Amino acid sequence: MNVWNNRKNMPTVLYINGFRFYFFSNENNEPMHIHIEKAEGSGKIWLEPFEIEYLYGFTKKQEKQIKEIAQNNLETFKNKWNEHFGK
Numbered sequence: 001m002n003v004w005n006n007r008k009n010m011p012t013v014l015y016i017n018g019f020r021f022y023f024f025s026n027e028n029n030e031p032m033h034i035h036i037e038k039a040e041g042s043g044k045i046w047l048e049p050f051e052i053e054y055l056y057g058f059t060k061k062q063e064k065q066i067k068e069i070a071q072n073n074l075e076t077f078k079n080k081w082n083e084h085f086g087k
Contacts, residue, residue, distance in 0.1 A: 010035075013080045014073055019066060021077065028085040034077050036066055045070050047078055 014021040019038045027033070033053065036043040041057035043066060050071065055063050070077070081087070 011084060013077060014069070016069055017065060019062075019069060021070070021073070023081065023084055025084070028087075032078060032081045034070065034081075036070075038062070047074060047081065050074060 009025040010022050011025065012020055012022045013034065019036055021034050021036055024035065032047040034045050034047060036045065036055070038058070041055070041062065043055035043058065044053040045051070045066075046053055052067070055066060058066065
């Protein structure tokens with residue numbers, strides 16, 4: 001089985017408005033971040049400090065929504081990161 005297709009290795013932290021915010025379980029040596037996907041779009045946001053790494057395949061409206069959702073859920077993302085990676 002391909003680990004990249006195994007949702008257990010890519011735990012979802014938040015699913016809202018069709019956007020999936022998730023981690024890759026093998027990326028704990030990178031700074032705290034969250035991945036985003038919806039349809040053909042994908043992205044990555046650094047959580048400390050908050051910074052968009054990339055957002056590909058999203059409309060400007062979706063990018064704005066992603067930023068708002070991420071900022072509104074920043075503490076949850078950080079807590080879930082620490083919980084998942086045992087930090």
